[in-house]
Amino acid sequence: MIHRKANRTTSRYIAACLLVLILLSGSARITAYAAVNVPDTIRVGLFLNLPSRNFTSLTPAATMQSTAGLSIAWRDPQFTAAIGSAAPGETVRFAMDAYRAIVLETADLNGAIATLKKVQTSSSAAFLTKLTKAGKPVYQVSEGIYSTSAAAGTALTKWKSAGAANGVAALAAPKVGGPWSLESGPYGSLNDAQAAADQIGVAGLDAFPAVKVVNGAPAFYVRIGQEADAAGASALQPAAAAAGGLNVRVPAAGDPYALVRQDMTLSGAAGAPSFLYAIPANAGVVLRAEPAGDGTIQLTERSKRFYRGAMEMSVLANSLAVVNEVNFEQYLYSVVGAEVGSGWPPEAQKAQAVAARSYAVASGTGFQIANVVDTTLSQAYNGVGSENANSTAGVNATAGEVLTFEGKVVSAVFSSNSGGVTADNKTEVWGSDTGYLAGGISSPDDGPQAGLxxxxxxxxxxxxxxxxxxxxxxxxxxxxxxxxxxxxxxxxxxxxxxxxxxxxxxxxxxxxxxxxxxxxxxxxxxTAYSWVEVPSSPEDLLASLNKYVKVTGPLQTLEVTGRGPSGRVTQVTANGIPLVLKSPDSWRSALGGARSTLLSIEETGRMSVLGENGTTRELPKEAGSLQILGADGASRSADGQNVFVMDASGQARVVTPKPSFILSVKGYGHGLGMSQYGAKKLAEQGNDYRYILQYYYKNVMIEKDADA
Structure with a gap:
């Protein structure tokens, strides 16, 4: 009986489902979306030259070490080959093999260090290189990573005129150095190539070991000369062959290699040289530094921060590029720790983790060779120093979860504090229309004011x-x-x-x-919720405005004449002329770095003056002295001093003799999407991260990576 009843019930259920499917097929189509995919790793740009993306972060060299030791590899699309290593705590450096001003060559190490320090007072691209000539150590001080010989020549003239090497016994005249060299080899190992370079140096030639990859395996050579052009390199061929060079030849233009120099820029007289790998500008060379095990890498030029994962060095737009390739979830440990306070509620940590993960996935390869960068242009990422137990727990608790809209992972932008109401993207931020970034959402953002x-x-x-x-x-x-x-x-x-x-x-x-x-x-x-700036001078504001829109000075008046649905600035009028920017959010930068566009402008020099003849004069638009009639009937000049006045409504204010402008701001950031302080307050009120995310991002789903 029970078995038969179960069968009848099942049959009725199947029939009902079929009926529903028939009805649906006749009235609507069901949209099916593919499962979301969160990559295993992410590429974070630390140093990139991408002005088109408003990210120009440059360094002449990248200095690294790891307590676990480093392996150095050559990375091609087809293969990866180990080419070197650094012992635990040993420093290794990376730079471009480019044009430079060789300011000094000397056998006097202390003199070379003194010259280096002089150059370093006005350049961050100074190097001290050790090489061997005539069987003895020689030290070269060079400056610059220049893309042309002419630019390096201009720099050399400057250093010579400044007397940077005065008082030091020189072995050769200053010259322009460049990437043009001869090639000798191959040799059996890097040590063999170094020995050959020392031997060739007996003839007084600049010679450095080099490595490249041939048929998937490392091969070792010597690069002879550091010349400014191909003719200069070719002229060295007889002397290089006579000095014992092996198969000396002119390498093909664009031939990939990594020069290995002994660099003493950081070690000075007391320390041992570091290996410096110098790669050419146009050969597509990619070098990779990876720590052993779970070790981290310290990058000196990024505030000595420590990073998980590997570092990749290449050349992009004639500049050294450094990209941190790191496990995706471990990347988020740092991002969440940097973006929100370690003591914030767990549900706020989780909401931040999902938003940050979604934003990073949606970024694609937004920075050519990187998915994101490490600043708030993407989202803050400071390496392991930003990690904490709560941020890590928030990431782990939401592993693989992202926000989707119509089947696609959304760019879940967020800001620190929306000032009480979120922005409208189309009219107040970047001019685009999205179905999930709804403006006008009331946000409980006043938490920073608590107790103040x-x-x-x-x-x-x-x-x-x-x-x-x-x-x-x-x-x-x-x-x-x-x-x-x-x-x-x-x-x-x-x-x-x-x-x-x-x-x-x-x-x-x-x-x-x-x-x-x-x-x-x-x-x-x-606080992050409310901010009043110091008075800005008309000169400073005019300079800032003119980076975005042409304003004819002097700047006398500046007022907000257009606002969007949330009250954010969409138009400003200067000297009576309305100004409109391409992107409304650009008003933050145009107005001297305002924290938000939810702002007002107080014009301290502006007032209407009623004269004794009944006429009205508008200051500062109309010139002329200002006289004040006192209670005793005597008048005095108010020029050159602040005036305390009461307007027609009985409101007192201070009027300055010259125009100045005070910005009063609500919120911090573009105000779009999730407000971090709002999420904190919502979490404190007992809401979970799913509620918080769907409060700020409308019509989204929270989905999990299929492989998580």
Whole structure:
């Protein structure tokens, strides 16, 4: 009975399903999406020359070491071949084999170091190289990584004129060095190539071991000469052959190689030279440094940070490129740790992990040889130093999870603080329309203000203007003119340039108890939620604006004349002329680096003056002196000093004799997508990461990588 009943029930269920399918097939089509895929690794650009992507991060050399030791490999699309190694704690360097100014060649190491230090005072691309000539060590000081011989020649002239090598006994005249060389070999090992280079150096020739890969295996050679052109290299051939060079020849143009120099730039007189691998600009050489086991790599030129994974060095746009290839989830350990506080709630950590993972997957190869970069142009990535237990837990708890919209992983952009309301992408940020980045979402972003006191924007009797914390002032009513006044309650009270205690900025003044000040308005303390800038001069703002849009100076007036749905700036008018930028979010940069476009501009020099004849004059547009009539009937000039005035509505303000502009901002960042501080507050209110993500990103699904 039970068995037959089960069969009947199953049959009815199948029939019902078939009926539903028939009905659906006749009325709508079901869209099926492929499973999402999160790559195992990600490539992070640390040094790249990509001005078209607003990322220009340059270094003449990359210096690395690992406590686990490093393996150095040559990487081709077809194969990877080991070409060297560095012992635990041993430094290895990478640079371009390019044109440079060889400022000095000497046998005097101390003299070479002194010259190096002189060059380093005005150049970050100074090198000290050791080589052997006539059986003795010789030291060359060179400067620059130049793309042309002419540019290196100009630099050489400068260093000679500056007397960089004065007082040091030179073995050869300064010259332009370049990547043009002869080739000798092959030799059995790098040590054999070094011995051959020393032998060729007996004839006074510059000779360095080099490595390249032939048929998938490393091969070792000697590069002879560092000449500015092909003719200079060819002229060395008889002397190189006579010095014992093996199969000396002119290598083909574009032949790939890695020169191995003994570099003493960092070690000085006390330390041993480091291997420096120099690669040519146009040969497509890629070198890879990888630590043993779970070791990390320290990169000196990136603030001595430590990184998981491997480093790849190549040349992009005539500049050394350094890319960190790292496990995707381990990359997120650092990103989440850098983007949100370690003490933030676990659900906020998880929300950040999913958003960051989605953003990185959606980036593709947005930076040619890298998926993302390590700055907030993509998302902050500072290596293992940013990792913490909570960020790692948030990443691990959401492993492989991403946000999708219509079957595609979304570019889940986020900002620090949206100032209470998220931005509209189409009208207020980048001008595009997406179905998941909805603007106008109320965001609980005021968390940074918790426990902080308000400040007063005040004017002093001297006419100066600044900020005093509210607990240091007491209400004293109004003066005879009806203007509100307050008294200072403590000696040595600081008047600050911003509403925040900052050790980097000295107070405008210090006031004794009982001093009278004139409150203009009450403001929040500067945080990621609310920020008031110091007054900007018209000259500084004009220079900033002219990087984005042409404004004819001098800058006299500047006002917001267009706002989007969330209140963010879409248009600014300068000197009466409306200005529109390609991208509304560019107003952050155009206005001198404003933290957000949810802002207002106070024009301190602007006012309408009613004259004794009943005419109105607009300052600063109309010139002329300003006279004030006192209660005693006498007039005095107000030129050259701040004026404390009351407008028609009874609001007091300070007017400056020259135009200046004060920006008051809500939020921090573009305001699009998830607000990190808003996510923190939502988590504190008991919401999980899924709710947070779907609160900020509309119509999205949270899907998991098929292989996770």
């Amino acid at each position: 006191l308000d400040w007063y924007d005040v004017a002093l009797a001297s006419g100066q203007r600044g900020y005093v914390r509210s607990d240091l002032l007491a209400d004293a009513g109004r003066n005879a003119a009806g203007i509100p006044v307050m008294t200072v309650t403590a000696d040595s009270t600081a008047v600050r340039v911003r509403p925040k205690v900052e050790s980097s900025a000295d107070p405008i003044a210090r006031l004794s108890a009982g001093t009278i000040v004139y409150p203009i308005k009450k403001v929040l303390e500067n």
